[in-house]
Every structure is written in C-alpha cells, then in structure tokens.
Amino acid sequence: MKRGGGTDGTADPLGTAGRSGRSGTVGKDADGPESFRIVGRVLVDPPLRAEEFEYLAAFTESRRWCRFDGPYAVPGNPLAECLDPGLDLARYVEPAPGQPGLWCPWRLSDGGHALVPVFEPALGEGSPPEEAASWLTYLCDHFLRTGAMAGRHSGDRARWFGGFGFDHVLDGAAVVCSELSGRLTLIEMSANSVSVQPLAS
Template identity: 40%
Template sequence: MSAPERYLQNEDFFLGYTTEFTGTVTVSPPLNAHEIAYLRKFACTRRMMRTRGPYFADGSGSFGQGNDPDIIDFNRPPQGQPGLWCQWVPTGDGAGIEWDEDEKFYDAEEWMRYLIDHFLRPGAHAQRHAEFEKFTFNHTVDGEIYAQGEDPEDQWILYVTDNTVTTRS
C-alpha cells in the first residue's frame, strides 16, 4: 500500500497529499520556443473533459476553469490523461523538464509518460494534429527525479531512460 493510500485510511477527512520533487530530466535536443510555450500553458490549465479535445490549453477564467460552454465535466480529465493537473514544466531553455513546485501533484510518473508519448518523442500522438505543426517530435528524455512524500517513508525515484519512464523506491 502506498503512503498516500495509508494516509487516506488514517484520516477522517482527506485534504490531499503533497510530494516534493528534486531534479530535472534532460530533453535532447532542447525544446523550441513553441513547444516550451505550449507545454507551460498545458501545465497551467485544468485538464477537463471538453468538446475541443484533450490538447486544448486555453479557456476563460483562472487556469482555464471558467464556465465555458465546451466543458463536458469539470472534474474529469480527458480520456488518457492521468489527472486534472500536469505539474511537469519545461525549463526556461527547453533543455529539461522539472516539477512546477505546486502542491499536491498526483500521478507524476503517468504524467511524465504522457508528455513524452504525446508531445516529445518521435511518432508522438499529437504529431497527427495540425495545431502542433511547429513541434519537432524528435526529443529524447533522460534523467532522474527524486520524490519525497509527506510520509517520511514515501521516497522514490522517477527514472527516464531513452523516453521510457520507470520508478523505484
């Protein structure tokens, strides 16, 4: 049982669980300006079911959470996305991906895999969409990021090797 699951079982009222991440994975070649801008916007918007599709990263209101008519469900991410918030962001120079330092980042491993499979690697899913014509889809991600949850025993490492994501406690 994971530390967050133990936390859930031991509390009468769950407010969330925070894991902090240290480190940056390397993106080679570095992201271009269009990729950096989009991935930052993607991470800054709530990932909700919308008629505009899973890659839509605009919307009205704070963090794209306005009462827009295209929203199907405010509390359900688009199919295939691990959760409502992706907190992996590109570094300023586009040579890495790191945690945005906001609290309560869930599904970190799955989100890293999603970014690589949809936006970064050769043959990525978004390559078939015209709005990504300025993406290169030629990146390789490598490195490790250390994770420390609120529970002192909740320590693990996220590894990325040649675009493959794994974890180890």
C-alpha cells in the first residue's frame, strides 16, 4: 500500500499535504483556500430513467479517484470505501482521468428531473465556478446527451450503461459566490451547452 507524506516529514495517510478541501483548488487567501457557495438548478429532459438515476447517484456521491476499474467505476458503498485495507492511497488522492476533481458538486433532484449543486462545508471549501461548470459539462457529455461518450464503447456500455438512453437535454443555471471576495459567477446550461460569465457583485 502506498502512502503520501506530510510537508513536515510526518506520515500523511491520505496524501493530502499541499491539497485543499474536495478538489485541491487553492484560492488567493493567504490564510487558506478560497471557499465558494453555489445555488441553482439544471433541468433534465426527459427525466432520468431508473437505471440512469441509480448509476448517476452512485457516481456523483462517491469520491472520483483513480480507480483501477476506470473512470466510470462506482463503489457499492461510497461511505465504506475508504475503510478498505487494500486501498491504494497514492491513487486515492488523484482524480480519475478526464474528471475535473475528486468530488462532483452536482446531485440528482426531483426524482431525476433536475441536477442541483451542493455545498457541504464538512467536506471542504466548495467548487470554484470553473470546476463546477466542468463537472456539469462532464456529466452531460459522458452520460446524458445524444452521442454521449459512455455509450461509445461496447464494454463500458454493457457493464454500466445498459439502461441508458443518451437522449437528454439540459437547461438551467447556477450562481457561484466566492466567500472571500464576494465575486459572483453565473454558470448557464442551454441545450447542453455550458457558459461561464462573471456577474456584478
């Protein structure tokens, strides 16, 4: 089992030295990482099927680390995964290839009719706007839209995505606020296209 090291030479079991919160994103505050709050809603049309809801709930609620089974793998019990004595801690602190960070800041809502952003202070400082937008794009491009990447490989499709329709359109918006500077940023999703723009604060 591999382990990281702390900046002072002491053991750092999760290899988190030099990282901050959920994503490892460091803000401009000299006293610590910049923190963000996010509110909004993105509608999913048509609503998610049962198979899509089950998989995406597990995906968005689990730590998105570099698993040996690939970036689409989801654990049976996300809360117990870190207790596995065989866990490779060096890989546990690295995001899965192509994914924006270790935690997805979006959750399913309204029985699969929407995606909503989450802010969980106990788990870190929240996602900066660029990362939140990147995750929204990832969910859409890999799992939801017509021609989504997860449906292009027969092996992955048979294992994880047999009940997926890859036929959804996403529309909505969210606003991210920096608690350090008060800076507001709008994330807008229109017909599966994401844009990010600053707002006057």
